[in-house]
Amino acid sequence: xxxxxxxxxxxxxxxxxxxxxxxxxxxxxxxxxxxxxxxxxxxxxxxxxxxxxxxxxxxxxxxxxxxxxxxxxxxxxxxxxxxxxxxxxxxxxxxxxxxxxxxxxxxxxxxxxxxxxxxxxxxxxxxxxxxxxxxxxxxxxxxxxxxxxxxxxxxxxxxxxxxxxxxxxxxxxxxxxxxxxxxxxxxxxxxxxxxx
Amino acid sequence: xxxxxxxxxxxxxxxxxxxxxxxxxxxxxxxxxxxxxxxxxxxxxxxxxxxxxxxxxxxxxxxxxxxxxxxxxxxxxxxxxxxxxxxxxxxxxxxxxxxxxxxxxxxxxxxxxxxxxxxxxxxxxxxxxxxxxxxxxxxxxxxxxxxxxxxxxxxxxxxxxxxxxxxxxxxxxxxxxxxxxxxxxxxxxxxxxxxx
DNA sequence: AACATAAGTTCATCATAATGAACAAAGAGA
DNA sequence: TCTCTTTGTTCATTATGATGAACTTATGTT
Numbered sequence: 224x225x226x227x228x229x230x231x232x233x234x235x236x237x238x239x240x241x242x243x244x245x246x247x248x249x250x251x252x253x254x255x256x257x258x259x260x261x262x263x264x265x266x267x268x269x270x271x272x273x274x275x276x277x278x279x280x281x282x283x284x285x286x287x288x289x290x291x292x293x294x295x296x297x298x299x300x301x302x303x304x305x306x307x308x309x310x311x312x313x314x315x316x317x318x319x320x321x322x323x324x325x326x327x328x329x330x331x332x333x334x335x336x337x338x339x340x341x342x343x344x345x346x347x348x349x350x351x352x353x354x355x356x357x358x359x360x361x362x363x364x365x366x367x368x369x370x371x372x373x374x375x376x377x378x379x380x381x382x383x384x385x386x387x388x389x390x391x392x393x394x395x396x397x398x399x400x401x402x403x404x405x406x407x408x409x410x411x412x413x414x415x416x417x418x419x
Numbered sequence: 420x421x422x423x424x425x426x427x428x429x430x431x432x433x434x435x436x437x438x439x440x441x442x443x444x445x446x447x448x449x450x451x452x453x454x455x456x457x458x459x460x461x462x463x464x465x466x467x468x469x470x471x472x473x474x475x476x477x478x479x480x481x482x483x484x485x486x487x488x489x490x491x492x493x494x495x496x497x498x499x500x501x502x503x504x505x506x507x508x509x510x511x512x513x514x515x516x517x518x519x520x521x522x523x524x525x526x527x528x529x530x531x532x533x534x535x536x537x538x539x540x541x542x543x544x545x546x547x548x549x550x551x552x553x554x555x556x557x558x559x560x561x562x563x564x565x566x567x568x569x570x571x572x573x574x575x576x577x578x579x580x581x582x583x584x585x586x587x588x589x590x591x592x593x594x595x596x597x598x599x600x601x602x603x604x605x606x607x608x609x610x611x612x613x614x615x
Numbered sequence: 616a617a618c619a620t621a622a623g624t625t626c627a628t629c630a631t632a633a634t635g636a637a638c639a640a641a642g643a644g645a
Numbered sequence: 646t647c648t649c650t651t652t653g654t655t656c657a658t659t660a661t662g663a664t665g666a667a668c669t670t671a672t673g674t675t
Contacts, residue, residue: 233533234468237440238663240537241602244433245632265653272430278633280654285631290601308600319593322586328549337429338546341436345537348606352576353524355586355593360570362585374556380548389558390518390551397515397551404504405486406437410544434632441662462622474663476624481661 240345242309247344248272249282250291250310253300262299316351317343323354327361329375436541438505443540444468445478446487446506449496458495512547513539519550523557525571527611 242250252271256263269279283300286292291306302310317339324335346354362368382388382398390397401407438446448467452459465475479496482488487502498506513535520531542550558564578584578594586593597603 233536234444236533237537243631248430266651274632275634276653277635277655280652282632284654304598305600305602308598308602311598312602315593318591322593324546324549328546328553330543330546330549334543334545337432338541338543340429341433341541342538345534345541347526347530347534349530349576350520350524350526350534352594353520353526353571353574356571356574357524357567358593359584359586360567362589371553371556375549375552378549378552380545388555390555393558395514397511397518397554398548402500402504402507404501406501406504406508439661460622461624470662471664472623473625473665476622478662480624 237345242313242344244341244344245282246286246291247309247313249279249286250302250306251314253292253302254307254310254314257299257301262295262297263301264299268300312348313344316346319351319354319358320346323358327358327371327375329372329378433541438509438540440537440540441478442482442487443505443509445475445482446498446502447510449488449498450503450506450510453495453497458491458493459497460495464496508544509540512542515547515550515554516542519554523554523567523571525568525574 249268249272252268253263256267256271260267265279265283266276268283269276272279274282283292286306291303291309293301293303295301320339320342321336324330324338325332328335330338360367361371380398381401382391382396388396445464445468448464449459452463452467456463461475461479462472464479465472468475470478479488482502486499487505489497489499491497516535516538517532520526520534521528524531526534556563557567576594577597578587578592584592
């Protein structure tokens with residue numbers, strides 16, 4: 224088994240992640256509600272996330288057991304130090320990924336935010352910080368930023384459009400073959416999709 | 420609700436993703452096994468992924484129902500056109516993210532591969548293609564690549580070490596506050612971790 | 616033919632995360 | 646006080662994805 228992709232030392236990391244997508248959004252909802260209204264109740268969280276009150280109640284009681292959520296003097300929901308830490312980490316990752324996808328890669332805001340939201344709780348602190356470092360470098364110089372934007376503006380999917388590809392030459396080609404499967408047909412039907 | 424992070428139009432996209440992390444690895448395992456040995460059976464897949472035969476059997480029967488897996492003339496597992504398409508897409512995303520994290524951001528191989536593996540099935544085709552485009556630009560010129568590597572080599576977490584931060588000035592600071600919570604304490608204990 | 620091993624499926628069980636219905640408790644108004 | 650609404654919890658159910666045990670159905674070997 225030479226291919227590392229199914230290496231059992233990490234393909235199950237997904238399950239052992241510090242926080243689930245769902246839990247992250249419950250924490251962020253409590254944070255956002257307290258920010259906006261000064262308090263957060265089970266019903267408010269349920270409404271914000273558009274889940275049933277039952278689901279919110281059960282999920283939040285799990286978060287309490289994990290020590291991420293408590294109640295304040297008025298019995299309103301409150302993030303603990305650990306809970307706020309997790310929420311901020313995930314929110315930060317969301318902003319980092321969203322900004323990178325949209326402002327550096329030039330992905331449509333729709334797709335950028337959707338992708339960022341899916342990946343936000345899975346990116347490690349180290350990777351997130353380094354991505355910020357890269358963005359800070361790229362965007363710190365006007366002409367450098369402009370050059371990147373120019374390059375990304377004439378983005379075309381596929382290898383053919385590139386005169387010279389340092390990626391393919393250095394190993395495996397990283398351009399997905401445009402197959403005639405269900406997925407690519409759906410992709411081509413998308414409004415505003417960029418396809419060769 | 421001005422914050423888009425909990426916007427219900429996309430926080431549930433996570434559940435509605437085309438493929439689950441688990442399903443992606445079953446497909447990739449079948450692909451890898453056929454590549455290496457010319458055939459793939461339920462037991463081989465179970466062994467490769469280190470799951471029980473029962474789990475593999477049930478998961479694979481789901482993949483058959485979805486039309487991603489069939490059997491060949493010898494009753495060995497075989498990816499359909501759609502199945503191979505999904506597998507290749509996810510593998511491509513894994514390679515793209517892994518290469519980006521490791522070779523551009525300078526993340527440790529361990530973390531780079533773990534992060535890539537978690538995110539591989541969630542990155543859209545558009546974002547993946549654009550990330551390849553960016554990498555091709557960055558790595559196509561020797562001095563440009565060297566400059567990026569220099570910049571990333573002197574990476575330090577936190578804002579303080581940067582003289583000038585175009586990210587913070589343009590909006591919200593993207594550097595996660597170094598809180599004293601369970602998560603950051605664990606992070607600091609990691610061997611080889613980069614912390615201020 | 617008889618027996619052992621290998622391969623694959625099915626079942627009971629568990630965990631997460633959702634729904635909707637039922638129910639309990641707390642407040643508000645006539 | 647009685648009633649109605651809001652709030653929150655619990656329960657039965659569903660779906661996914663895992664385990665381990667039991668079981669069936671090959672495939673060999675002597």
